[in-house]
Amino acid sequence: MMLHTSNFAEAIDAGNFLLDTDSYKYSHPQQFPKGTERVFAYIEPRRADGVIDELVFFGLQAELMQLSGQVITQAMLDEAAPFIQAHGLSLYTEMFQHIIDAHDGRLPVQIDALPEGTIAPVSVPQVRIVNTDPKCWALPGFLETRLLRAVWYPSTVATLSNYVMRQIRSRLMETDGSDDGLAFKLHDFGARGATSAQSAALGGAAHLVNSMGTDTMGALVLARNVYGAEMAGFSIPATEHSTVTSFGPTGELAFMRQFLADNPNGIIACVSDSYDLMRAVREYWGTELRDAVLARDGVLVVRPDSGDPVDIVPAVIEALMEKFGYSETPKGFRILPDQLRVIQGDGVNKTSIVEIMDRMIERGLAIGNIAFGMGAGLLQKLDRDTFSYSMKTSAICVRGIWRDVFKDPVTAQGSKTSKKGRLGVMETDSGRFVVRPQDNIPPGHDALKPVFVDGALTLRHSFADIRKRVGLIR
Template sequence: MRNLILNTDSYKTSHFLQYPPGAEYVSSYIESRGGVYPATLFFGLQAFLKEYLSRPIDIVDIEEAEAVCLAHGVPFNRSGWEYILSAYQGYLPIEIEAVPEGTLLPTGNVMVQVINTDPQCAWLTSYVETALLRAVWYPTTVATVSRQCRDTIQRYLQETADTTDGLPFKLHDFGSRGVSSEESAALGGAAHLVNFMGTDTLSGILAARRYYSIDMAGFSIPAAEHSTITSWGQEGETDAYTNMLDQFSGDGRIVAVVSDSWDLWHAIDNIWGGELKTRVEQSGGTLVVRPDSGEPTEVVPEAIEHLMTHFGYRINSKGYRVLPDCIRLIQGDGVDADSIAAILAIMKQRELSADNIAFGMGGALLQRLNRDTQKFAMKASAICINGQWHDVYKDPVTDPGKRSKRGRLALIHDDAQGYQTVRADELGTRANQLMTIFRNGKILKEWTFEEVRQRAAQG
């Protein structure tokens, strides 16, 4: 699966025979044409550049690709790939421009632009579309969904809490087991960490370390699952919870315990708020109770109020009720961007501060999305034939939303109008926000994870 030549769609292998005679350069771009959210948080291209485009192809790759393509029934451009191996030592002769990672870019704007750097390789620009577009749309869409959740939680904290200091840990990534591959967990997990610092997706932490030079991008806590509680038997439920406190509670420490294996209300009212109440209050740390079933908009506020009945609460400066620091709640079942907003809205109606809760999000964060969530596409927009540039575009009468851009592109920004995509030949003295980050196998600009986070926070 590591052969870059085969990291494409089958029909791409015949395209080297389809361009006009004299074709020298093809310029293509990637954009989010619209979708669920009005802006996208750009992230993930650097990982692809380091993992794939910084490695040269070799003769073994060419031999394998030829054998596969011919048996598969499609042409193979052996001379073209042998030329790349000979002239460029196997590195792809392409140049990639992109907006800085962490940029919150309104939809409908160019975020990546690609062109071949050798006139003998005009076919190469579109050949890499499959791998390059996939490398951009997935982590960017995860980062965008995560950002939407952050905006929602931040708004409710501002309205119902004294501080937003806890925001980085208000949405925890539970998505690793729900994605299609370990690489998806890595890229999506890292994308979430652009916005938050809570995760159980170790692969995302490793991706951030490997590709964005950060030692530790996210954090977690000891937490129970149903098997570790139910193995004690229903009659041993109190002992199971006591063991969690014995093992993991203490000054400044946080422990999460799933508490609905049998009866959530019994667990809150009689065990946490009864037999173990003093133990929780005197632990010096925080117990996080986790419901894991039921309708979240009903269970969450009810569970918080049950906890308040036993542990008390204070009224903050904005008039909302807050549990004591020793006890909190995390909702990790049925969580997505919409349910987070719905839960927090009901909590606000019941005068419960957003301070009381954190969220865990799994499949809806890393898997329940696709290329059309933000309508991503990569399209050719210009071709140079015998030294003359020509616009390339599509404008289907059956779907105006798929109209593509024309010409070599640039991205400008000003405080009045924000980001706008313009033709590169009309840029004039305005600064192009697209930066050349890759050329002929060399990464020319790298971003650290902290730089990406800071840019994303600025929005």
């Protein structure tokens, strides 16, 4: 069937900056007090997610690079104004024309933020924004959609990843006596389950501030292009069911033998539940291929991929120990020979990982035996409400006089009370972050540092510095 393009309306530029906000934002300039000159707003996570009450701040820099330089053109304004009018609203053309004429399309705002990689409690602002040109007081509110989206997702991923990595590290110390190998204990399997290539890249990079294991290529590109990381993460040769099952049930053993022969060195992983997991573990790996596995200059990682992982993981490890033997760690826990490990990638999330490890500990198995591959639980099964991220206006300046702005809905019983005034963040001598009025913080002691001023990125964080702040990768 032939497609007649003449039947379609003229295309709109999907990258038009003026179209990247919530529709109702277009009606807000008429709603503020007459004489408004400045609008001050902040972004914060408002509540904990269960026991996770501290967040890793990450990801703003990627958005600020997109907002740098000329982002508004006359062509954008000419295109957006009638399109928004047809939508039932009107664009504040006076302000945006002023930005084009007086600022060459660059954004007259100042954005301050915590250093990326900072770990701070909930209810501590991570970002604040204020316009620098009195004629552009509506700009901070217009930017809310982009800024909040840029912050909540990568910070949430980084925080969940950080929580899991710290759970792994504490149990590694308990059973193995060290955290050697921690950087590769949590692997990102989430690219295919993300909603877009952009989210996979941003979320994948957020995970890499805590880990060095990933299969998300976009994350490596973003970490390099935005944060200067030459190579932020690593992967290994690994099978999948399509490759193993291409040889049929009778060909599984031959496939495994050939996989070992093709990879005589290094770390490799093989999915082993295509037909009968325990047969593969006991008869194939543990009998027919045992000598070849132990002769390798590297590690075979056996991957169970079905069943209840809390039961399956220790069962597989113990079955391998029956065939390959084991030693004991300095803490007295059993561990497989160096040539053999297990990875669990099915049914993995922040809760099940802890349950699996605790079951292993109950059975005397060292956490050094296991690594985890986390997919949707890492990059997708979360949202803005996970930590109740919000951007709120807390002060406006009307005809030269600042006034506090806040909300305190009775029906929310304090859960949605917003902060008031121009805010800053101080780090106390004990290392705690506390919120203070901006004017009450001594010069140089505000943890929110200028990162974007009048269209220019003024402070750029490296991936190495971010990892140092997070403190998991040495």
